[in-house]
Amino acid sequence: MPELPEVETIVRGLREQLLNLRFSKVEVGLKKCLKDSPKNFTSSLEGKKILGVERRGKNIILRLSGGAALLVHLRMTGRLRFVPALTPPEKHTHVIFSFENHPYQLRFVDQRQFGRLCLETNQAGEGLDALADLGPEPFEIPAKEFVRITRLKHRAIKPLLLDQRFLAGVGNIYADEALHQAGIHPRQQADSLDEKNLLLLYHSLKRILKKAIGAGGSSVRTYVNVSGSTGSFQKYLRVYGREGKDCKTCGLSIVRERVGGRSSFYCPRCQVLRPA
DNA sequence: CTGCATGTTAGGTT
DNA sequence: CAACCTAACATGCA
Numbered sequence A: 001m002p003e004l005p006e007v008e009t010i011v012r013g014l015r016e017q018l019l020n021l022r023f024s025k026v027e028v029g030l031k032k033c034l035k036d037s038p039k040n041f042t043s044s045l046e047g048k049k050i051l052g053v054e055r056r057g058k059n060i061i062l063r064l065s066g067g068a069a070l071l072v073h074l075r076m077t078g079r080l081r082f083v084p085a086l087t088p089p090e091k092h093t094h095v096i097f098s099f100e101n102h103p104y105q106l107r108f109v110d111q112r113q114f115g116r117l118c119l120e121t122n123q124a125g126e127g128l129d130a131l132a133d134l135g136p137e138p139f140e141i142p143a144k145e146f147v148r149i150t151r152l153k154h155r156a157i158k159p160l161l162l163d164q165r166f167l168a169g170v171g172n173i174y175a176d177e178a179l180h181q182a183g184i185h186p187r188q189q190a191d192s193l194d195e196k197n198l199l200l201l202y203h204s205l206k207r208i209l210k211k212a213i214g215a216g217g218s219s220v221r222t223y224v225n226v227s228g229s230t231g232s233f234q235k236y237l238r239v240y241g242r243e244g245k246d247c248k249t250c251g252l253s254i255v256r257e258r259v260g261g262r263s264s265f266y267c268p269r270c271q272v273l274r275p276a
Numbered sequence B: 001c002t003g004c005a006t007g008t009t010a011g012g013t014t
Numbered sequence C: 001c002a003a004c005c006t007a008a009c010a011t012g013c014a
Helices: A004-018 A038-045 A143-151 A157-162 A172-182 A195-214
Strands: A023-028 A050-056 A059-064 A069-073 A078-084 A093-099 A104-110 A116-120 A255-259 A262-266
Touching (some): A004 A059, A004 A078, A004 A104, A004 A195, A023 A038, A038 A116, A069 A078, A157 A172, A157 A262, A172 A195, A172 A262
Antiparallel strands (some): A023 A093, A050 A059, A059 A069, A069 A116, A078 A104, A093 A104
């Protein structure tokens, strides 16, 4: 659910709140969301200071004193909330972080328990192991490079966009929206697209991601930001979740179809599948 | 009751 | 190796 724009919104919120805070206490209520033992996790974190908050793909990275990093992946329903310590814990609260001389807590809440927190005590070297396989960031890869690597792939474009090793951060919502905007069928073979089409896709994707970040993300199910507010980009979705409704470009009914095991929404008139 | 849902990974097959 | 499929994870909702 949280894709690049939602994660970016969360990261910005966390950066505002967490910079220079020092963990005083970490409480783990559900150990399966950790890679480490809870004991190791809490004792390694306590006393460390938060020096930076970054995003890589759909991952949240807290840079800590001593060279460590706390990685958070929210998967489907994970949420990070920054709330007064006196707030009664909501259902599915699994980890609570308290800070020195601060009345608020950071809480990890996850209804479906798929989200993961992982502490990397990596030294010197840059790469965090958990992020090693991620593809380029959509905002960093140059247009020509995007065109080049896409045409190397003999597979449908939609599952390719969702492949985090190909491109980091794109999920089901924004893949469907970008393909609609570019007039490309989700099942179109990547290596059958010409440069003009791929440049259009590249710019559509960046434009949509940027607009969605500006709107604070899309709240289609459980997503809220760090302070609990919903995003507003769901109002601007043109295909995602709109099966049977009319295409805002041509009026034809939006269809839903499984592509690469994921439901995909598209307009059969604006997005015609062409033989490879 | 059944089926389905967002992300990711593991494991298997083609 | 690349591409592809399915199951699994846990819960809530239609």
